[in-house]
Amino acid sequence: MTAIVEVTDLTKRYGSLAAVDDASFVVREHAITGLLGRNGAGKTTLMQLITGQELATSGEIRLFGQHPLENAAVLSRTCFIKESQTYPDGFKGEHVLKVASWVFPHWDEQLARELVDEFRVPLDRRMKKLSRGQASAIGVVVGIASRAELTIFDEPYAGLDAVARQAFYDRLLADYAEHPRTIVMSTHLIDEVADLLEHVLVIDEGRLIIDAPAEELRGSATTIAGKHADVEAFSRGRDVLDADSLGAFASVTVAGLTPAERAAAAAAGLEVGPVSLQQLVIGRTRGTARQEVAS
Amino acid sequence: MDDERPIFLQVAELIENQIVDGSMPEGAQVPSINELAAFHRINPATALKGVNRLVDAGLVHKQRGIGMFVSPGARARLLGQRREAFAEQYLRPLLAEAAKLSIGPAELAEMVRQEAGSAAGPAGVVGTAPHV
Numbered sequence: 267m268t269a270i271v272e273v274t275d276l277t278k279r280y281g282s283l284a285a286v287d288d289a290s291f292v293v294r295e296h297a298i299t300g301l302l303g304r305n306g307a308g309k310t311t312l313m314q315l316i317t318g319q320e321l322a323t324s325g326e327i328r329l330f331g332q333h334p335l336e337n338a339a340v341l342s343r344t345c346f347i348k349e350s351q352t353y354p355d356g357f358k359g360e361h362v363l364k365v366a367s368w369v370f371p372h373w374d375e376q377l378a379r380e381l382v383d384e385f386r387v388p389l390d391r392r393m394k395k396l397s398r399g400q401a402s403a404i405g406v407v408v409g410i411a412s413r414a415e416l417t418i419f420d421e422p423y424a425g426l427d428a429v430a431r432q433a434f435y436d437r438l439l440a441d442y443a444e445h446p447r448t449i450v451m452s453t454h455l456i457d458e459v460a461d462l463l464e465h466v467l468v469i470d471e472g473r474l475i476i477d478a479p480a481e482e483l484r485g486s487a488t489t490i491a492g493k494h495a496d497v498e499a500f501s502r503g504r505d506v507l508d509a510d511s512l513g514a515f516a517s518v519t520v521a522g523l524t525p526a527e528r529a530a531a532a533a534a535g536l537e538v539g540p541v542s543l544q545q546l547v548i549g550r551t552r553g554t555a556r557q558e559v560a561s
Numbered sequence: 562m563d564d565e566r567p568i569f570l571q572v573a574e575l576i577e578n579q580i581v582d583g584s585m586p587e588g589a590q591v592p593s594i595n596e597l598a599a600f601h602r603i604n605p606a607t608a609l610k611g612v613n614r615l616v617d618a619g620l621v622h623k624q625r626g627i628g629m630f631v632s633p634g635a636r637a638r639l640l641g642q643r644r645e646a647f648a649e650q651y652l653r654p655l656l657a658e659a660a661k662l663s664i665g666p667a668e669l670a671e672m673v674r675q676e677a678g679s680a681a682g683p684a685g686v687v688g689t690a691p692h693v
Contacts (some may be wrong), residue, residue, distance in 0.1 A: 328668070440599050461568060
């Protein structure tokens with residue numbers, strides 16, 4: 267396994283607030299890694315640190331094995347597409363693409379033109395005059411057509427409608443399959459990208475709380491529903507992420523059940539169901555203490 | 562893709578279903594990893610894992626530089642496996658539910674006969690297996 271990004275004991279403080287709090291992880295080569303978490307959890311700060319746009323308070327970052335700060339050798343291999351990117355005054359879409367073609371050594375001009383057509387982006391208008399969705403689409407075009415060895419998308423879809431987002435995921439996946447590269451995608455539209463991810467990082471209040479293969483997280487939590495007393499009896503002493511009840515009926519989300527425990531719940535007459543990655547992340551980052559079934 | 566089971570297993574099963582129902586006969590070319598990834602909107606590594614499962618089981622083989630193909634005898638082997646799994650996947654849940662309703666084996670057998678008689682469509686129609 268080659269690590270494209272290596273982060274060790276990384277902390278970034280703004281005054282008393284630790285935006286990133288002692289995080290350690292690696293981003294594997296040629297994988298699509300999801301960086302998930304709530305707004306303000308520290309995702310953007312983390313990506314800015316990785317790409318040398320912020321100074322760490324403490325800890326180590328290696329990008330392609332090197333320190334990223336003002337290091338053109340590694341930053342030229344990296345494409346960082348962020349939400350609400352600002353551009354110089356008077357810049358039009360065509361200027362953005364022109365600059366991108368100079369900056370990124372693997373830039374594919376033909377692909378860029380195809381994507382511009384598909385996303386219906388006007389290139390002859392000033393970036394400041396574009397709608398949010400149109401400006402986001404330009405970012406997405408650059409992110410895909412740059413074919414950078416490391417491409418980081420920080421919630422790149424502001425203002426993109428569902429059709430355009432699906433086109434983005436499909437185009438990214440197809441081009442990634444043909445030209446494998448390392449992709450980090452920060453998003454809170456988790457359900458939309460869950461099946462694209464190979465690895466998942468979840469950050470909550472600056473701390474890395476999940477670092478696992480996506481496949482491992484699938485099925486790592488279970489919903490158990492049924493009669494209140496039965497559900498309560500089953501979930502007692504277990505890792506309950508969420509609980510809800512309606513009259514005599516109750517439902518809980520439980521982490522870490524073995525197949526045998528699931529079978530036992532089903533045999534006891536309880537409904538056993540899957541939990542999506544999005545539900546799992548919500549359960550893990552809700553911020554409230556683990557709940558008991560209300561009795 | 563459902564949320565419960567690993568995606569690579571579901572990819573493998575979808576191809577197995579097509580081998581069993583004859584829509585992907587022996588010798589037929591299996592979609593490429595990238596085609597599978599694009600169609601199912603999944604990570605190519607996941608699609609590869611699913612196909613490798615079929616390769617390891619000898620149901621599909623790779624021809625270098627050309628693609629992947631359904632192996633000779635794949636359908637017969639899958640049918641054999643499914644027959645073996647039939648009791649566990651279908652009969653046991655059926656019997657468990659029947660027991661809850663106080664339907665004994667004899668009555669159940671009669672119900673099966675009647676249902677088969679009333680549903681006397683073309684013989685040998687292969688249904689899609691429900692998830693267990």
